[in-house]
Amino acid sequence: MQSVLGTEFGGMAEVLSDIYYQTGDKKWLTTAARFDHQAIMTPLANNQDQLSGLHANTNVPKWIAAAREYKATGTSKYLDVARNAWNIVIKAHTYAPGGNSQAEHFRAANDISGYLTTDTMEHCNSYNMLKLTHELWAIDPTNVAYFDFYERTLLNHILGAHDQSSSHGAVSYFSSLNPGATRGLGPAWGSGTWATDYSSFWCCQGTSVEVHTKHMDSIYFRDSSSSTLYVNLFVSSVLNWASKSIKITQSTTFPTSDTTTLTVAGTGQFTMKIRVPSWAKSTTIKVNGAAITAPSAGSYASINRSWASGDVVTAQFTMGFGTAPANDKSSLAAITYGPLVLSGLSSATTAPTLQLNTLKRTSTSALTFSATAGGSTMNLEQFADAQHVRIVTYFTITGSLP
Numbered sequence: 367m368q369s370v371l372g373t374e375f376g377g378m379a380e381v382l383s384d385i386y387y388q389t390g391d392k393k394w395l396t397t398a399a400r401f402d403h404q405a406i407m408t409p410l411a412n413n414q415d416q417l418s419g420l421h422a423n424t425n426v427p428k429w430i431a432a433a434r435e436y437k438a439t440g441t442s443k444y445l446d447v448a449r450n451a452w453n454i455v456i457k458a459h460t461y462a463p464g465g466n467s468q469a470e471h472f473r474a475a476n477d478i479s480g481y482l483t484t485d486t487m488e489h490c491n492s493y494n495m496l497k498l499t500h501e502l503w504a505i506d507p508t509n510v511a512y513f514d515f516y517e518r519t520l521l522n523h524i525l526g527a528h529d530q531s532s533s534h535g536a537v538s539y540f541s542s543l544n545p546g547a548t549r550g551l552g553p554a555w556g557s558g559t560w561a562t563d564y565s566s567f568w569c570c571q572g573t574s575v576e577v578h579t580k581h582m583d584s585i586y587f588r589d590s591s592s593s594t595l596y597v598n599l600f601v602s603s604v605l606n607w608a609s610k611s612i613k614i615t616q617s618t619t620f621p622t623s624d625t626t627t628l629t630v631a632g633t634g635q636f637t638m639k640i641r642v643p644s645w646a647k648s649t650t651i652k653v654n655g656a657a658i659t660a661p662s663a664g665s666y667a668s669i670n671r672s673w674a675s676g677d678v679v680t681a682q683f684t685m686g687f688g689t690a691p692a693n694d695k696s697s698l699a700a701i702t703y704g705p706l707v708l709s710g711l712s713s714a715t716t717a718p719t720l721q722l723n724t725l726k727r728t729s730t731s732a733l734t735f736s737a738t739a740g741g742s743t744m745n746l747e748q749f750a751d752a753q754h755v756r757i758v759t760y761f762t763i764t765g766s767l768p
């Protein structure tokens with residue numbers, strides 16, 4: 367059986383664990399464990415990064431399964447596998463927009479600058495990493511790092527992998543990170559393009575049937591006693607919390623705006639925990655117009671009260687410019703603004719030198735930016751929106767941030 371597991375078998379243990387949850391019949395859990403791939407799980411349980419050279423997306427579903435098998439069994443090895451895999455991938459194998467893999471494979475730990483190619487960041491991998499993140503956060507809901515990653519990957523890679531001009535919902539396979547990358551200008555097959563109706567069919571098109579229906583499933587969470595409501599993402603949405611007879615309407619144009627408003631309908635006692643992102647330069651939270659003491663970035667604001675219809679919470683997280691350097695080359699970096707990665711609109715084929723102190727936002731109502739790069743003024747947009755153009759995402763950086 368372990369030899370058989372050397373080939374791609376996707377989410378078998380995840381699916382079998384789900385059947386166990388739905389039926390309570392342990393035979394499904396026993397069968398799920400038959401798909402525990404020890405050659406992958408044992409090093410990860412020991413926190414060893416042996417991912418180099420492995421097919422990336424084959425393995426992420428094994429880690430999602432490990433998280434679910436941990437919840438079903440309490441066996442700590444499963445949790446160690448899932449947590450260590452997440453940490454190793456995020457810290458040593460992930461590009462600035464949140465995606466991982468080059469030509470579908472993990473490369474040597476921290477080797478980012480050597481693999482800024484046309485076939486980086488397979489779409490499926492990020493979708494599966496978000497599923498893993500969802501599972502791990504639910505086990506450790508005080509850890510803001512999980513949803514900082516979730517937000518970064520959702521806003522940059524996942525939304526950017528959807529062709530905004532396609533009425534058929536076309537998605538990308540890879541998202542290229544080479545200088546002058548083609549975003550929707552490449553050949554019909556493979557790198558630097560979106561799917562076509564009939565002349566391409568990738569794993570990522572199968573994944574996309576799920577992925578764009580799942581943007582809403584990680585905005586709000588409650589604890590098992592329904593005494594705490596978590597607000598993890600800032601997305602215009604309506605939460606019908608039926609068991610509490612509470613409705614919460616979140617209104618925002620985030621990330622174009624840095625503010626979100628949550629309006630409560632219904633009455634009841636609960637704690638609202640709002641994620642204060644690690645990128646926030648400053649935070650202002652008001653309840654019915656009165657400011658509360660906001661916690662530091664990278665934690666949860668906690669508002670415990672007896673809520674009444676019409677109560678309004680506003681949360682403002684000031685965005686600023688930052689850099690996300692390649693792990694192996696600090697002079698080569700992506701530019702960030704709050705949770706967003708910014709891409710320069712440029713066909714340069716080597717990384718242009720960008721003067722950090724010239725970065726500025728050029729509109730308050732749109733996500734448009736400029737900087738001096740390659741010796742002249744370059745316009746920048748958020749990675750997700752920079753489509754059907756040539757872009758640069760990693761720059762040679764000089765100077766200091768404004």
Ligand SMILES: [Zn+2]
Binds near residue numbers: 490570
């Ligand atoms: Zn794929």
